[in-house]
Amino acid sequence: MSHNRFLLLMRTIRFDDINSRSERSKYDNIAPTRELFESFIAKCRANYQVGENVTIDEMLESFRERCKFRMYIANKPVKYGIKVYALCDSKNFYTSILEIYPGKQPNGAHKYDNTASAVGKRLSQDTLNTGRTITADNYFTSIPLADEMTLRKNNREIPPFFLDIKQRPKPSSIFGFHKSKVLVSYVQNKKNKKNVLMISTLHNDDQIDPTTRTNAKPEIITFL
Template identity: 45%
Template structure:
């Protein structure tokens, strides 16, 4: 998230797509059942080489953030900036954590059948690989949403969850278009 901040600071970020264009970029690990922030990191930009160097790659950041919940069998819900198949596999095998998250279409591990446009509206395509499930959903014409899960391993869509899913996706798409 971007916490609004207009003063001068070396690691102040500019994000034109956010309501507050300038601020501090924060990453947080939040327990959604207890509404409790377990860990919070400030993004300080790309780090120079030296004795205080910190790896700011998405994989390193996720591994640092999940330290308090490693090996607890919980689920981690991620943004599309973090979600990738190798990271999901690693969290499942090394840390006993499942992952659910939307994915960007530019990831090399995504088959072309899941990225293609022209799918029928409200159509869903499932793909399975060992313990991962990849879902491609078309909420409107020429719009595809990709979802990766290591928590779910069947292609069953219940009528009530399909309606809730459609409402959630419409909300997400609407927010991204604004």
């Protein structure tokens, strides 16, 4: 196929009924691609069952055209684009569920909570209570969301002494236990002063991974 032929097809191909789009757009910011996108996700969910370890994360898909929910995020490699949340298999990176961040939706069937907690619950609806482990980064900070996740340091549920690393030996780990949850604060060495905080409901001890040798990393951190 020639380049010009490809561009012609791109200009003329349509997956949406233009006659009803303006009416649907009154209630849905992503009305032009809603049907196609949801059909694709349904096929992803129906044709593969994710393994025992999955991840939830966000990404910015490059896009600079006109779009009311296009975002600018300065610290991303691609600074302009559309934010997409995803749940993927940790082993083979298969994408099971995607959700587009649509900005502030008009009142209607597609207006829903876009907080990190709510997004995490929607993405993990097929995974929770199935014995799988869900790992997420520090954007998703709610403890009930996943079996294992990284916490933000300003989370008010973290005891202050887990955050003070000035007087601590390096490397060192502090563990906190509460019912079915374990919180760990890990500092690696004097040169790397980063405080790694993670909480897990999969683990129930303070084991150190022997393969990390002098770094003495907790198994909660090296699990995946």
